[in-house]
Amino acid sequence: MVLEGAIRRSKRDESSFSGYERSVLDPRTVTRGRLDSLLAGTNVHLRDGDVSSVFARIFRLDEYVVARVRTRTGHIVWRPSAAPGRRRFAVVFVARGRLAVGTDGSRHVAAGEAILMPFPERTPITLGSSSPVEVIAFAFETDAVVPFDVTPETVGSLHPSSSVFQASYSLLRALVDSSSPEQGASTAALRSLLKGSARALVRAARVPSRSLWEDAVEIITDQHTDISLDARRIADQLNVSTSTLYRAFADRPRGVAEELRYQRALTASRSLAEEADIPVSRLSRQSGFGSASTLRRALKALNEKAEA
Known part of the structure; x- marks a missing residue:
């Protein structure tokens, strides 16, 4: 072999x-x-x-x-x-x-x-x-x-x-x-x-059976590195109100903001695995976080969840 x-x-x-x-x-x-x-x-x-x-x-x-x-x-x-x-x-x-x-x-x-x-x-x-x-x-x-x-x-x-x-x-x-x-x-x-x-x-x-939640998570998955992506922009793309968007996430494991942080933290974690000494400021930008402190909190939460 x-x-x-x-x-x-x-x-x-x-x-x-x-x-x-x-x-x-x-x-x-x-x-x-x-x-x-x-x-x-x-x-x-x-x-x-x-x-x-x-x-x-x-x-x-x-x-x-x-x-x-x-x-x-x-x-x-x-x-x-x-x-x-x-x-x-x-x-x-x-x-x-x-x-x-x-x-x-x-x-x-x-x-x-x-x-x-x-x-x-x-x-x-x-x-x-x-x-x-x-x-x-x-x-x-x-x-x-x-x-x-x-x-x-x-x-x-x-x-x-x-x-x-x-x-x-x-x-x-x-x-x-x-x-x-x-x-x-x-x-x-x-x-x-x-x-x-x-x-x-x-x-x-897949047999078609789309839901608003699926559409929203797909947008987050594809666009989460855009620092300006938030609930309002997601709702606008789906042509619904933010309250309707929040209701679609109500019975899901993560809310809209939590899903954004989760996807961004996953991207940051993968980048760290590839480049351990990457500057925090660059890591924050390329993973969609607005600040280094927000990035650190999200990575800490991701690691704590993985260890639980």
């Missing part, structure tokens, strides 16, 4: 991955035990299949994972996560062959098609094929696609002819096949591209 990358552990979550990693799983050298240990951290178990036929290229950037996997036959089981509150999605593009999905293999995804799956919460998901298959898999956490809450009941189809499908597939294939290391500004650009692709894919596959 070939491995290269720059891995850091987040101060907010010692078990989380921060940085980038590229790896190649070579069937000539990998053993069943080695493969099982590599898959263990992803809650994936190889149920059956020929290990010597598995070839994979994997790219990981923070919470985003892209993999190109090729195998002759076999089935994997995706188990529910043991960590509470850890929810992810995966989009699987089938480049060659035919992929069976589900415990009974009743659903199939053919070459040129894709499927969006919320990671299992209670029931394991089985994927496999009895003939040669090649897939591009793209996994990401729910934070990337807030405010969309996708469940198996709200997932629709990903149309191969759509520009979102084609552009995302081309990006992911090029990214996982590249051998160039990413550093500095390029990793930030790639993260932005991956987040945009994740959001576009989820939106394209």
